[in-house]
Amino acid sequence: MAIRTIYALTPDDPSLDPQGRPAPLSVSTDPDELAPIAKDAGALEGSGAAGLAVPSSEGQLARWLRDNPAAAVIVQGALTSLTGGATPSDDIVISTKKMTSLRVDPANLRAVVGAGLTLSELQAALADEDLYYPPAPTHDGASLGGNVATNAAGAATFKYGTTRDWVERLRIVLASGDVLELRRGQCVLEPSDRVRIEASVPIEFDVPSYESPALKKSSVGYYGKRPWDLIDLFIGSEGTLGIVTEIEVRLVPRPSVLTGLCFLHSVADTLALVTDLRQRSLAAWAAKTPGMDVRAIEYFDARCLQMLRNSGKLAEHGVDVPPGAVACLLFEQEIDKTLSHDEILERLAAVHEGKEAVEGIGELMAVLMAHEVVEHTELALPSDSRRKRQLAAIREAIPLDISDYLRAQHEKDKEIHKVAGDMIVPMDHFAHMLGRYDEVFRQHGVDVVIFGHISDGNVHPNGLPRQAADMPRAKQALWELAQEAKALGGCPLSEHGVGKHPWKKQMLSMYWGQGVIEEMKRIKRALDPKGRLGRGILWDP
């Protein structure tokens, strides 16, 4: 067993306040300021915030944590969490909204970002430099700190992985107020090793002995892997081990992207097309040859289409659903940046007229022809940003339409709430599992709507309860599906995290068993002995 020692900065270190030392952090208890921060997008109720503190520098936050050792705190970024993970219950809310610094280093394809900067602010600044931050989760109003805390994933995780894959360096304020700076590769250890952090009170804990799921994405408590990098412990720890203040991320040159919307007439046809697009892209990436480069495929089932039709979103965005369509795929293909609009059209037309496909755009047309879906597919070219935004808006409208439905049901019956799954299974089992999402909810007599990141094998079955009596049945359906996903080598918690959600906590326990949960709790106790950070997140206090 080796012990690796790393050193933290004290809260008084002058480097923590680059703009000069600000006044001590103040805590507002004004009810008008506390009301809007009482819950996150998961709409899980808490008992409200005890106060609101908005630090403007790392040093200000660090000294406040040191000087108020009894205060329980919860971090808030942009409050887009779907799990109650940012919902306070008598905690003081630490908001990162003033931590919005940004330094872009185009030569080295890096950006150093304050935790409170939103994804949309980052992407807008990067667009000016023709750069892009790839793990772009669907909600671009989320903060980068929130993305790190939840290891957020996005539609393009199929090509680019999750937030974890793009984080090179973090600065974190620990519960004691001591500050850690961690660079990827700086502290890489084996499961039998031990970490020692020299801080105001030394901290020691064992490297996790368990391994996190070997899936495209998962969000099931503290990360374990062999070898294990200390930076990864904090990514996905949902604000329970420290407060992320600054993040250094890797970037890529901004790709040119074509968006496709394709309607299909059977689930089997849908799955066959997904398989073809995925496998050809994986083969081209493995061979490092120009070819199919589909980075994301999103799925909506027939019920989604019905909801979008009823809410008027299809008409609003000028989308016609062909008669008999039972599913829809929204995909994004990266293409050669140097091609003009007309050149792209020429390449598509050439293959449509019978010429052989020699590169990615032609191959896409060949695949659409082979699957006999050309007539039911709309392609928005890279230069047509207005149409691309409209097609993306269709995808974004689905969770909003589901929320509207549930809000209306909740008004009628207060027992009715959201019942949504976030399972991922290995692609070999995805076709089976997609059928099971539908079948199991129906066996329990509850309607279901299914959408999500089909290119990763991660879709979100959402129960649509009509009455209070449907709630326990919908929960039972979700529980059975969570167990089945695990049995197939998948994971019931893929991208949204656990937060304070009671069923997700049960799924976390079911996934790991008590031994691993105890290991995670030992790490938590070492880093946060008083349990003051994110009380009630991951497990009950």
Ligand SMILES: Cc1cc2nc3c(=O)[nH]c(=O)nc-3n(C[C@H](O)[C@H](O)[C@H](O)COP(=O)(O)OP(=O)(O)OC[C@H]3O[C@@H](n4cnc5c(N)ncnc54)[C@H](O)[C@@H]3O)c2cc1C
């Ligand atoms: C319509 C919609 C679509 C979504 N789509 C996706 C998706 O495609 N993929 C996905 O992964 N998620 C998705 N989400 C969920 C959500 O956007 C992500 O979990 C996001 O990462 C949360 O970021 P935030 O800034 O809003 O964090 P918050 O909601 O404020 O907080 C989330 C958690 O992170 C902690 N936290 C926040 N900031 C910090 C920090 N600086 N240091 C330590 N802990 C911190 C909080 O305490 C909390 O536990 C979606 C949400 C909505 C509403």
